Amino acid sequence: MTTLQMRLESISFPIHPRPSPIAAALYTLRDLNCKYIVLHGPPSCNFRAMRLLEKDGVKVFTTSMSDMDVILGGKEKLISVLRLIYSEFKPDLIGVVGTCCTTITGEDVEAEVIEAGINSKIIAVNISGCWDNTEGAIKVVEAAFRMGVIDEKEFRRQISVLRAATEVEKSRGVAMPGYITPSKGDDINYVAKEVLERLKYGVLVILNAKKETAYLYSDIVLALKEASDKVGGRMFLTANLMSDRGLPKVREDATRILLELKRNGLKVDLLSGGLDEYALAYRILELPGIPDFDSAVVIGVPQALDPRRFDYSVGVSSGERTMTRLRTLGYTRVINEEAAHINVLGKRRIVRSQFGTAIRRLL
Template sequence: MMHPRPSPIAASLYTLRDLNADVIIMHGPHGCCFRTGRLLESDGVRVVTTAMAENDFILGAADKLEETLQEAYDTFNPKLIGIVGTCASMIIGEDLKEPIENLNLDAVVIPVESHGGFGEGDNTEGAIAVLNAAVECGVIPQEEADRQNEMLRLATVVEKTRGMAQGKYIKPNFGDNKEKVAKIVVKAVKEGKNVAFVLNAKKETSYLFADILNCDFSKLFQDTDSNIKSNKDIENLHFIANLDENIGLPRIRQHAVNITKELNETGIDIECITGGLDEYPITPRKAEEYLNELNPDLVIVAGVPHALYVEELDCETIAVTDGPRLVQPLNELGYSHVIAELDAHSKTLGVDEIVDSDFGMMIRSAIEWELE
């Protein structure tokens, strides 16, 4: 691996968030994964640390963990607590379960023995560790854990074969000029070309990538004799999305409900639901089948565009990603244009409605320019 990748520890934190944990205790130094911890506070999760120090690396910090667990319980009165190991605590073999047994709190406490090099070092290993521990604690059924573990395994395959974990250094790239690409989209819709938007987003980042679908193209026809009043009336405009409201953990399903409701209110109907927001490694297969039936002239894929087999599409294509290091791989896969959205995770934590994306705002500006 030639450049840093997300840590299994961070993945453990996000997965506990998706299980609606009230409090997460990080058993390690106070600086470990501090940015992720701070961001998760925006999602209503209280993240605290045992703040292991140099002596603790030698003598152990079981007492610190027990004290922190008791204090977190007394302070926040949580129903679900997660304890996440770090490199420091796991290397010295700290027992995460003993403090839980000693205190016997009136709360579900999930111990997660995760660290930076857990398993093969893939970030998804941390999420899998949480899911398996959640089964042991009776929080989720084995069937749901098995399904999600398979999705996480497939997500790792996508990143290692088509994304930024291919084992070579990839220079950050901020993609094509957003204004020029937005004008391509607007021109195609106005000229009546067959245009398809594909949302293939990951969990909460869908609040940002859905904004790219949430543009009112009907304005382009307001001065014509047509009966086009909303996007629903534009015959050659299509919307495909992984917004199944019945798949995933409760928090993830709610994201799909919120986004679908908001899109519907602005005149956008999703005509092909490809799956859930945690199924982004496989939902492109259904999207590809639908696109083959549409025979589009232009396809815009937002979220995790490298999971879609763009090389099998015979049309102009636009990828919208949140990773500057994904721009080069997406170009190599065959996308005609690549757009990079920055800070998707930080912009979508703690929200329950669609947030403005740079490319979405640029498309709306291009629509207004077309009307001038």
């Protein structure tokens, strides 16, 4: 180990980029089917996240806070934007997300939305970019519960699964301390050939997708089913597609995907949770009825499972730092589905994946 590596490993916090809790708050509002969201901050804050939300049919606005607004307060701008939105669209629900600026200055966003005096129900939160990304989502579900948008049972479940997601990323994912060097995934065609050979003897396929990314990752499941039928193989599928839990959009996505899989002749052998319960996937291997196969393909959030139970394991996810972590955890092969999240925004049908396409080419 080099001196630099030793110094990096001695650092007790991540020094590589991490997702924004402000963006997590925005996407959680979207999952509540909130179609009008105001970001109370500078015009460039979370620009990419806001533009991507537009692909999902969300109208996004900013109060365009200036340097002077940060000093004197941006209340009047927020009230003006809220009144304009209500005047133009008359929405039932509006989301307001304060940013680092309003958090540092202590602006009372909840009081300001009351002062706006409009008839829409408004979920308002202040989010600092200094927190874990899941804290942004937690703040939103807390506010949604206070406003009566979700019930207590779902509120408590949301807190539990979000805390579990944080723990997985900090202990097994890319929120670990130090610096995680990005790395490429394995050759997608080579791995496809290996998996086709393994199917002849039995492969456990675990769909453990995070929310809407299941629209892409489910395509890999369909491709593996086609391959299994072709080679006379055996495939046991678990999928976190339960539609009786989660925020409204999450439930709707699970329902759509499960129906589309069925229309394509694919039977899920075991439903293993909801689309927001990906951090709890470690329980899957302990469930009764799971076959004792030597090979597994884990799709979506593979870091939530221990691959060392298997002689051969493939972890399919997105992100070059995630590839590094999956290798460290012991996955035999790792596949990077680049831009998985971007490719599914606004989609309501299963979309083609790189790995699924590679499998079909071999068939």
